[in-house]
Amino acid sequence: MSTDQLTAPARAPRTRTAFRTDIQALRALAILLVVINHVWPTRLSGGYVGVDVFFVISGFLITGHLTGELARTGRVRLARFYARRIRRLLPAAFLALAVTAVLVFVFLPYPRWERNGWEILASATYVENWFLSAMSVNYSALNDAASAAQHFWSLSVEEQFYLVWPWLLLLATWAATRAARGRPAGRADRRARARGWLFAVAVVGVVSLGASVWFTAVAPNQAYFVTFTRAWEFAAGGAVALLASRWRWSAVARGILGAAGFAAIVYAAVTYNSATSFPGFAALLPTLGTAAVIAAGTGADRQWHDRVTASRPVQWLGDVSYSLYLWHWPLLVVMPFVLGSELSFITRCLVFVGALVLAALSRRFIEVPAQRWSGWRDTVRRPVLFMVLGMALVGALSATMVIANAVRAEADRPPISVTGGPCKGPAALAPGAHCAGAFTTLDYSVMTNKNEYFFTPPECDWDKTLQYGDVRTTMRCDFSGGAKSPQEVWLIGDSHAQQWQGAIYDLARARHWRLTTSYLGGCPIADVAFQGFRSAWGPAETDRCRTWSHDAADEIEKERPDLVITAMASRHQLVDDGSGRSHDEQFIAGLQAYWKRWTARGTHVLAMADPPLNVEVRPADCLLLNEEDPVSCARPRSAAQPPDPVVAAARGDVRGVTALDLTDRFCDANLCYAAVGGIPVYFDADHLNLEYVRLLDPLVRGAVDSALPPSS
DSSP: OOOOOOOOOSOGGGOOOOOOHHHHHHHHHHHHHHHHHHHSTTTSTTGGGHHHHHHHHHHHHHHHHHHHHHHHHSSOOHHHHHHHHHHHHHHHHHHHHHHHHHHHHHHSOGGGHHHHHHHHHHHHTTOHHHHHHHHHTOGGGGGSOOOTTTTHHHHHHHHHHHHHHHHHHHHHHHHHHHHTTTSOSSHHHHHHHHHHHHHHHHHHHHHHHHHHHHHHHHOHHHHTTOGGGTHHHHHHHHHHHHHGGGSOOOHHHHHHHHHHHHHHHHHHHHHOOTTSOTTGGGGHHHHHHHHHHHHHHTTOSOOTTHHHHTSHHHHHHHHTHHHHHHHHHHHHHHHHHHHTSOOOHHHHHHHHHHHHHHHHHHIIIIIHHHHHOHHHHTOSHHHHHHHHHHHHHHHHHHHHHHHHHHHHHHTOOOOSOOOOOTTSGGGGGSTTOOOTTTTTOBSOOOOOGGGOTTOOOTTEEEESTTOBTTBOOEEEEEOSTTOSSOOEEEEEESHHHHTTHHHHHHHHHHHTOEEEEEEOTTOOSSSSOEEEESSOOOHHHHHHHHHHHHHHHHHHHHHOOSEEEEEOOTTTEEEOOSSOOOHHHHHHHHHHHHHHHHHTTTOEEEEEOOOOOSTTTSOTTHHHHOTTOGGGGOEEHHHHSOOOHHHHHHTSSOTTEEEEOOGGGTBOSSEEOSEETBEESBSSSSSBOHHHHHTTHHHHHHHHHHHSOTTO
């Protein structure tokens, strides 16, 4: 997404500067793919490959520029190189981040301020890709709403490339010169340096591609963001810069190569989707396609596609591609809250047009003047000072958001108890309830700390049992108050078990239990061949899940608690034992295998059905954007509550197992609601609101009494 306009022919000693309309057209295509993918994600599911196009372009341009300077002078003026990058990229970026921070602070609910604040800071310091990589393995963070600065991950990768690449080529130059010492200077020396550059670029490309394939297989969520899985794409562009002008192409060959390149990019954009294992091998198609287009145009005076690609609209879109990338995403995140409604097709079109307008203004009044301003064009200190001050300003805005969130959140703690009523929350769906406005009124819509399903009461402490490295899964909570022989109870599963703990804690306190909780995000407590949650996970993550599941089953069998309460997102957990049986058949068998072991030791099991789906059937922010009309967020029961293997297993032939299915407190005969009795049902995209869960206490208490009478 760099705004660089230079290209250097691969023969470094004869480097010249020339404007490439085909590269500008590639920029236009790339930004169009990315923006359409973001604005209308279902229309162009693989549009994210536009980012890979930008990476190859940057590798080509920067490699050509640096090797040209090395060939002419034998060195690279690093300070001036970095100063040029600052002038080209940072003024528009810092303005976009500052405006984004203000928009988030003004329009988004305050619980969103902290995450946005941290990500805006990470973006200003160009480490956003590493921040998102770290968050991608944080299961709790997976349900966070996208930040308004999330798109800066790719810009961060580019900046890291700019930081490292000159040093790589300088090192290659030094090594080649040292190796050629003693030989006649001149053409042979230039060839040695060119071979050294090509060798360095090739090593980076091969190693990074191998790392990309491997890491995408073992940790796909992280692999998408980290720098070393993308470096080979820059290297591919660098290789074209070093080699393309050495090849002699006929006009026909150039035409075929260029057409194949464009076709590869478009094919990837149309056929790839969120399930594509990316980057890895899949990234070869758009990367090599981009390299082919650039190679086909190197040294060519005219190309078959010039009538289109060199046209003013295409060139203009390439001109504003950097600014368009900066502005389109914050608008998409913020505009629903500005408008107070979900984005329709029309408003999405308006967002697209608005982003184009902002991009044009940013290009005209920020990008171009910053590059041409004589006050810092021939200096190094001023651009660096601007960078430091810009980062400080954005950092101050970020800190303000984080601190303001902390101040607001301090007063929002889960209350000791909740008070129900005949028409409050789930009671409005009780048999015989006649509650006017049960689905049309809303007490609140913003989820704060007091609604967090994952809160921990003071009676609980971490236990080293079932701990895997720094991943802790298990807590021991003593609500017995010193009572002799208190009942021993486990609550176990993934976060879909954790979301019920508010009601379980209340009951444990009332019944004086010793409660053990054990959770591992996305992982089933069942004897199944687990493959991943929603999508395939890497071996390390799946192995940890399977190990925890087996260890926890053994621990329960050994401890023989009075009651095990279990729940999980079984409909989203992928299992495949190679038997050819259906997902549900495998899951039911795996659940019952553990349950039979526990009940054989005298333990009772209460299996809780998963609540209706949320983000799969409605926008995660539906209530926030429809406060005056919450019933508009209702969805058909048939879609929102598909069959749950946990319920089917609990209703099978296993003695000592009781099922608790509370669907009728989320749905009526036809619809499942996002708010019932004035109370929002969900805390986030995938979990229940703590208050709603605690209002279900009478039903949970009754189910526990059925599974385990108080006298047992």
